Amino acid sequence: MRLESSLASVVRGVDFFYSDYPQLPSDSFADFFVRLHPPAGIRRFARPQVNFFLDTAQPFKPLPLDQAFPLFEWGLNWCVAQNCHQYLSIHAAVLERNGRAVILPGFPGAGKSTLAAALALRGWRLLSDELTLVDLESGLIVPIPRPISIKNKAIEIVENFDDRARIGERVTDTSKGTVAHMRVLTDSVTRAQESAAPCAVLFPKYQEGAKNSLTDLDKGLVFMQLAELSFNYGVLGRSGFEAMSRLMDACACYGLDYNGDLDFAVGVLDDLVAP
Amino acid sequence: MTLSRHKKQNRVAAVIQSPETVKGYSDYEWELLLRQGRASLLLGKLDHYLALSEDEIVLPPKVQNHLNAPMIAWTRQKHSVEWELERLRGDLQKAKIPLIVLKGAAYVVSNLDAATGRLFNDIDILVSSKNLEQIQNVLEWKGWYEESMDVYDRDYYRRWMHELPPMKNMQTGTVLDIHHTILPPTACYQPDPEKMLAAVREVKRGIYVLCPEDMVIHSATHLFHEGEFDHGLRDLVDIDGLLKEFGEKEPDFWKRLVPRAVELGLIRPLYYGLHYGRTILGTPVPKIVMREAEQGQPNFLMSRVMDFLFLRALAPDHPTCDRPFTGLARWLLYVRSHYLRMPLYLLVPHLVRKAWKSRFEKKEAEAALPEKD
Numbered sequence: 001m002r003l004e005s006s007l008a009s010v011v012r013g014v015d016f017f018y019s020d021y022p023q024l025p026s027d028s029f030a031d032f033f034v035r036l037h038p039p040a041g042i043r044r045f046a047r048p049q050v051n052f053f054l055d056t057a058q059p060f061k062p063l064p065l066d067q068a069f070p071l072f073e074w075g076l077n078w079c080v081a082q083n084c085h086q087y088l089s090i091h092a093a094v095l096e097r098n099g100r101a102v103i104l105p106g107f108p109g110a111g112k113s114t115l116a117a118a119l120a121l122r123g124w125r126l127l128s129d130e131l132t133l134v135d136l137e138s139g140l141i142v143p144i145p146r147p148i149s150i151k152n153k154a155i156e157i158v159e160n161f162d163d164r165a166r167i168g169e170r171v172t173d174t175s176k177g178t179v180a181h182m183r184v185l186t187d188s189v190t191r192a193q194e195s196a197a198p199c200a201v202l203f204p205k206y207q208e209g210a211k212n213s214l215t216d217l218d219k220g221l222v223f224m225q226l227a228e229l230s231f232n233y234g235v236l237g238r239s240g241f242e243a244m245s246r247l248m249d250a251c252a253c254y255g256l257d258y259n260g261d262l263d264f265a266v267g268v269l270d271d272l273v274a275p
Numbered sequence: 276m277t278l279s280r281h282k283k284q285n286r287v288a289a290v291i292q293s294p295e296t297v298k299g300y301s302d303y304e305w306e307l308l309l310r311q312g313r314a315s316l317l318l319g320k321l322d323h324y325l326a327l328s329e330d331e332i333v334l335p336p337k338v339q340n341h342l343n344a345p346m347i348a349w350t351r352q353k354h355s356v357e358w359e360l361e362r363l364r365g366d367l368q369k370a371k372i373p374l375i376v377l378k379g380a381a382y383v384v385s386n387l388d389a390a391t392g393r394l395f396n397d398i399d400i401l402v403s404s405k406n407l408e409q410i411q412n413v414l415e416w417k418g419w420y421e422e423s424m425d426v427y428d429r430d431y432y433r434r435w436m437h438e439l440p441p442m443k444n445m446q447t448g449t450v451l452d453i454h455h456t457i458l459p460p461t462a463c464y465q466p467d468p469e470k471m472l473a474a475v476r477e478v479k480r481g482i483y484v485l486c487p488e489d490m491v492i493h494s495a496t497h498l499f500h501e502g503e504f505d506h507g508l509r510d511l512v513d514i515d516g517l518l519k520e521f522g523e524k525e526p527d528f529w530k531r532l533v534p535r536a537v538e539l540g541l542i543r544p545l546y547y548g549l550h551y552g553r554t555i556l557g558t559p560v561p562k563i564v565m566r567e568a569e570q571g572q573p574n575f576l577m578s579r580v581m582d583f584l585f586l587r588a589l590a591p592d593h594p595t596c597d598r599p600f601t602g603l604a605r606w607l608l609y610v611r612s613h614y615l616r617m618p619l620y621l622l623v624p625h626l627v628r629k630a631w632k633s634r635f636e637k638k639e640a641e642a643a644l645p646e647k648d
Contacts, residue, residue: 002306027301027303028303029302029303029305029306029335029337030306031337031341033306033310055310055313055314056310056314056592056593056594083341083344084340084344085343085344085347085348086340086343086344234351235347235348235351236351237347237350237351237354239347
């Protein structure tokens with residue numbers, strides 16, 4: 001992608017989170033040309049804001065200036081979800097270990113990103129925190145490793161979970177509360193070209209005081225839930241249905257209730273993909 | 276490496292006219308083509324024309340993905356539009372109102388080349404004004420409703436527009452624009468819609484479209500009365516596609532085209548359509564037809580002015596196509612469109628109100644936050 005921004009916070013964010021990623025010469029082909037700039041006019045002094053542009057299009061309303069980096073991350077997700085129909089894209093985290101990928105779909109508050117961060121810190125390879133991309137031809141998951149977005153209490157939990165967690169600037173008062181990102185570990189970045197075979201779909205459900213348990217889920221129901229969580233299942237029509245069926249054939253489906261004990265949750269997932 | 280050495284040019288038009296120009300494109304030139312194509316809503320068309328080309332053109336896989344995406348969306352839209360039209364046909368048939376489809380949906384239902392890769396938002400239909408009240412009743416019973424708007428806007432539509440306020444389907448979310456005249460009743464040209472209605476053709480059982488000449492004339496009339504040209508080039512590409520296909524397949528099409536525009540009082544917009552199609556996209560208009568259409572050409576000075584404006588506004592709305600004064604040209608055409616639509620004593624209060632309202636609403640919008648994902 002190609003990025004243009006006049007904002008220091010965006011430059012800092014990119015420096016911090018993307019230093020391991022290959023930098024291309026400026027005349028390479030870029031899929032998306034993203035621009036982040038404050039709107040013109042006197043408002044920039046009174047209540048500074050930032051606009052996200054995909055080239056000339058402005059898909060979102062402006063946000064307060066200090067949310068520029070989160071807006072960049074959300075906007076880039078949107079670009080992929082809207083335009084990359086060579087994949088079935090699903091709103092879910094996905095990580096791989098021992099060559100087996102586990103998809104973690106997230107309903108808000110279920111703790112998908114927290115668990116994804118914990119797994120990444122315990123030797124799993126992050127394929128994506130938000131966008132599970134199923135290649136329509138091969139059925140494999142195509143990685144798009146980018147910073148993991150964590151919110152509110154989870155920020156501290158992840159920070160205390162492992163010394164290797166490197167969290168960027170906290171942004172308060174967003175529509176989701178306080179937001180921060182965790183840097184992707186180098187291994188996931190260097191192996192970003194390696195697709196992975198999916199083997200399980202696991203719906204994490206964090207609840208205080210819940211009993212830790214792993215249950216089997218009905219594949220038919222999971223199919224429908226993933227279709228609902230997909231950004232382009234409807235657009236893809238038949239090929240989307242076929243990709244989803246193939247995914248369901250390849251995957252066991254589970255629900256994981258946990259009380260916030262990340263070590264337990266990581267252990268369960270380790271067992272799932274044990275060689 | 277500086278990127279500014281790439282000269283500003285309308286790559287989309289160049290590729291539609293002669294797809295082989297992409298041969299030897301550098302990576303960055305491909306990116307520029309895609310960006311211009313996206314800005315002008317023509318990515319799907321680019322894919323279509325590149326695939327049609329007789330020279331075998333090999334697209335880099337990354338580029339191919341971006342061109343496939345709109346075609347996937349288009350295939351989906353085609354199915355749902357066909358399905359929606361079939362339902363509408365059934366509903367209207369019971370009320371004995373013929374379903375006459377215009378613009379994008381008409382190209383789809385007629386299986387025209389102009390439909391391929393072209394995405395659109397609304398289904399447009401044409402209804403004789405005598406059926407107007409009845410069709411609204413029927414549609415309301417079938418789950419279509421007028422989207423909420425304030426009293427001023429509703430009144431504006433009813434009194435001054437050539438279409439009813441858009442209706443939305445409760446279940447599918449499809450938006451329907453119901454036209455009852457060709458142009459607003461206040462516009463300086465007043466083509467008789469009954470003449471177009473009398474010449475419609477049945478393309479599928481119970482579904483009608485304008486006859487080929489009228490389809491072209493209607494498309495040109497709308498384009499050249501438009502105020503915003505963000506999809507101007509897309510609409511010109513429509514006209515180009517229609518002319519090519521009808522010219523080839525429709526007996527006597529070229530013979531009938533100009534006389535029909537004269538009959539409808541729409542020779543000026545047809546002239547513009549032919550002239551700018553030829554100039555920008557190399558549309559193959561027979562010389563004799565062009566000469567015949569020149570009766571619709573404005574005087575020498577006006578022609579120069581219009582060329583100045585339209586050759587700018589009909590380029591993709593993208594900085595890599597902008598020439599000096601493109602912004603001014605777009606603004607002048609915006610003013611012109613209103614001037615064509617209504618006399619000054621109506622126009623001035625309307626524009627003042629719009630400007631006031633857009634300022635007012637912007638403030639409200641800024642308070643809202645975007646939804647995630």
